[in-house]
Amino acid sequence: MIRLAVVSGKGGTGKTMVTAALADVSAVPQVLADCDVDAANLSLLLDPRRISTEEFRGLAAARIDLERCRDCGICADHCRFGAIVRRDDAWTVEALHCEGCGVCTYVCPMGAVSMEPRVCGEIYVSGTEMGDLAHARLFPGSGNSGLLVTGVKKRALARSAGRDLLLADGPPGIGCPLIATVGGMDAVLVVTEPGVSALHDLERLVTVCRRFGVRIFVAINRFDLAEDICKRIEDYCGREGITVAGKIPFDPAVVAAVRGGWPVTRTDSSAAKALRALRDNLFSELGLP
Template identity: 60%
Template sequence: MIRLAVISGKGGTGKTMVAAALADLFATGQVLADCDVEAANLGLLLGGDLIGSEPFMGLEKAEIDHEVCLFCGRCEAACRFDAIHEEAKEYYVDPLKCEGCGVCVHVCPAKAVTMRPYQAGEVLASSTLRGHLSHARLYPGSGNSGLLVHEVRKQAERMAGESRLLLADGPPGIGCPLISTVSGMDAVVAVTEPGLSALHDLKRVVNVSRRFGVRIFVVINRFDLEPGVCQEIEDFCEDEGLLLLGKVPFDPAVVAAVRRGVPVTSADSPASEALVRIKEKLAGEFGLDG
């Protein structure tokens, strides 16, 4: 099975649009993973029905036993995240502010503070016309350390069966969520756009991806908006030995497709035609015909 992630150095480059188009064009014999858990939008473009849900337990949070608490105030004084506050002669922990450091546990003379598991989100499984989709919902205020991405990846591997392709929509940036996405992949498709900040972030995400020994491909979205910077990106790809899969033009059909909640490749358009060529070139690299 080929493991492929669509990534980007920054948000807003069209990464999910490209991932959804590839999922639509490969169509069968694949399993999908939405590793952009803070903005899991792949399912919005592919549709499907929810078939499973499991709780995701994130970092532990502090909890105060009011029957044991001496109301000495040491926990409140020691908390550097302002997560402990007093109400009606009792101390409470705000789970949205608690970082799970455990300092309050150590300073409490009565042992009234303990660390408890805290549900930070859900790992979801859906069935779509393009294959099973592993995705997640991160609860508001919960930190994304990459652990939830790791669970999404594990579930996708379990659902893969005899699939020939695992296609992941990765998160933007170069943090822990990206590392959890790229680890164990065979290749990544880095989506960028003709802007100086996008080129800067493309260089960073390429540098990080190389540390995992994956093949790196590049797609330039909305390439015709700034020809000069687009040429800089092409020169960078040539200098670094990166295969440029193709360039997608600016196309109002993309916005129209997103509004309808479908991949842009569901109808003919200049962007759709470019993405078909990109898919064919990518398929040829891995022998993924059809």
């Protein structure tokens, strides 16, 4: 099975649109994963049917046992994050402010403070016309998105028996969620656009991805909006030995498809034709039919 992640150096390049299009025209047995858990949008284009829901528990947060608490306030005095506050004449923990450092458990003379895992989101498995989809929701204000990405990938791999492709919609940037996404993958498709900042972020992303030994391909979205910068991107890829697997023109059909909630490859448009060509080039390089 080939494990392919679609990623981008910055947001707004069209990464999720490309992922949905590849899933729609892949023509091989596949399992899908939306690893952009901070802003999961792939399901909006795939019309999923929920199969299962699981709680995601991230790092622990403090909890005060009021029966053991003697109201001394030492825990609040030592909390650097202001997470322990006075409410209804008792000490309580503001979970959104708690960083899970555990200092309060150390300083409490009564042993009234404990650390407990907190629910930070949900992990879903859904069925789609293109294959099972593992995706998630991170609750507002919650962290540990890298751990949640790992959880999503585990659910996708658990349903990958007999599949030829694991296709993951990755997050933008080069942070922890990106690292969690790329780890264990065979290849990444970097979706970029003809902009100075996009080229800069492409260079940073390539540097990170090479640490994982994955094959790197590039797709240039809306390439015809600034062909001079598009040429700079192609020149950079040439110097780095990176294959430009496809170039997608600006096309209002893409906007219409996203608004309608379906992959643009279900339209007869210039973007759809370019995305099918991207699929052919990419799959040929990866040895997929």
